[in-house]
Amino acid sequence: MNFRGNSFRSPSKVISMAAPAKINLYLNIIGKLNETYHELDSLVGFTTYGDKVFVRDCEDFRLEISGPFSQMLPPEKNNLVIKAAKELARETNYARGAYIKLVKNLPISSGIGGGSADAAATLKALNRLWGIKLKKEDLMTVGLKLGSDVPVCVKGKPARIGGRGEKIFSFEGFPKCGILLVNPRVPIPTIDVFKTFQGKYSNYVEIPKINDIEALIEFLSTQKNDLQETSVKIAPVLQVILNILSDEPNCRLARVSGSGATCFGIFNDEHSAALSARAISSRFKEWWLKPTQLSN
Template identity: 35%
Template sequence: MEIIEKAPAKINLSLDVLSKRSDGFHEMEMIMTSIDLADWLTFTLQEEGTIQLTSDSSFMPHDERNIVFQTALLVKNRFKITQGVSIHIEKHIPIAAGLGGGSSDAAATLRGLNRLWEMDLSLDQLAELGEEIGSDVPFCVYGKTAYATGRGEKIELIENIPPCWVVLVKPHKGLSSWKVFENLEVEKLPHFDTQAILEAIEAQSYTDLVKRAGNALEGISVLQQPKIEKIKERMLKFGADTALMSGTGPTIYGLCKHHSRAKRVVNGLKGFCDEVYLVRTLK
């Protein structure tokens, strides 16, 4: 028996850090949406009870250090599953990019094993399980557009954003989320009107959405990766309606309402960056 799951990347339309919590995490307020850049995970039933992980990528571990392996082991132990699984990851989302690739792979693993091992859990139950794996995993379980609070694990699904094109640029050097949050001075960060962004989405106003979108961590990440600012400037110069960092970076995305404008932005970035993608938002 074989099951295939799509694991879409995500971008942050807004990211606000409200405070540092007593547990060491930060209280967040975010709006995230899934995009049509995805990894593909194939799950094959194994009767001998072992977990095997393979991938076409040499840039990530294929053992207990991998979030997919950890997720499969958690599910197997929690629900006392005697069967095993062979998991293959076809990797397309850049690693350590702020696009939620690892979290989306973990979420796809929850969905895939739920079907493979016939556990009959709801998406809400899978999302609750995902909280134990990572802050972005619950959002990725649903894979739509959502308002997220807490450390990112409290999810309220909202209407999809107005359809548009997304130009993604991943600088060669990745960024560690831990390094971005380390010694973060919350009181010095900019803040964004998340409610206004929610209202723009509800009204399906693309113009208001691109005007209001923002990421409070961008300035911190730019200090560690100055090329982020240069990529943003280039995107806007060639016609992107807005250009923002996703998550903790370093990936920058530009939104374009029209495909012709998005192609112009892509052409303007060729030769300047190696990893450039042109995708759509997911319906």
Template identity: 40%
Template structure:
């Protein structure tokens, strides 16, 4: 059995810069990956099948509406593979959480099956990859931090970021991405400034505080607990900056290291025992 890791995709900033004629929003986003996420396993088989387990398995489809199977079929068709695979997804990330869970699962599947089947992997700029979803190209670059623009197809590496920790907090609200984008009032906003080159987490966090997530306001309207989560993170000792990831509802606290993230997570877990809280290192 071969295994793959699908890390949580975290948007430390997300600026919406326009709406294209194709109906897709144009983004300018600072993307990093966390050392927590879903797991994918694959064993050789005649057909393509999917089973799902883990704490957030309930409600996850196992048919072709799941991005894991769609990714598997896309690779098989693109490379002319005649084999199949029995896929097992362990769902550790909550649904509708703004952490790119389905896209990261799809990217991990593409990498895993390319190894299992002995074929060349699909590149992030392959049309088959973008057809799976706007976040899949970025997730194929994981764990490298990057700047994501356009629909998600324009990917640029970032200067080496400081070593930092992350505290992921989801207040139990699922926010469909489409609903959040539809509630966005202003669709043309300034892009991201260039990130600073610094080795100090404190300096990087100070820069993060000058950035935005343009989806935060509509997300807070749809799920007021997002604002509560952000306020709690900002009050928690050790959290240098806090922001909402993607379209929410997961909020993220940035800390100077993974140990500080674990301490901050314990404080929040005690205060909000019904919330999902996960400390993790920021991958590089």
């Protein structure tokens, strides 16, 4: 990749790491753990599209941000990427810092784990750059201090999550399928959705064996996102998006991911998702759309 500024023209070693979008295929709110956290049950998948993180050695910690959504991020000192880097250094007594470049391709406060994925990618990249060789489980423990979604993003593979996000169970044999991400460019802070949520609590569900898209759709059709109704109340445009996706002839299922504001449609393949993206974008030019696929 061609780094334009300055910083990455140095011949020092550069490590790159993908930060893919995370999708909550279903999301059950089981109850409240305490005043801060809810107990969740969710099946999580990752797309082949997302942000990118690049790191190289530096005496202190510096952050450079580019990409279409870079201007919407908080100041450097409040950025989760820098917090992740400093937390890993503190946990491992690492004496130097890192120059970090974040390419922000995903919308902010959008329910697809962008900030958490960036933090997770930073932990994994620095673990390699610094040669500290922590196991993935140890990185997940560090990640939990940064946010509930960070551990599963460190894992980076399909998983079922419980608790507030710290209980992670691998989900093997996940089918590849097309995904269309649609965001109205309206940020919805997760904390606002949980504070507003007044729905009934759900129970843990039994997940059958899922080895093809038909089995996936059949199961997901019996599930829901408990936060979706609340998110739609906060941003009614989400219901418009869901209706538009559901009307697409090749869309198998449409849902809000996490707390929103990103909605997703499931398609048989990425090509079908791209065709729908083209049709929808011609009518709603202000929306952000990205055809991609679930990674297994």
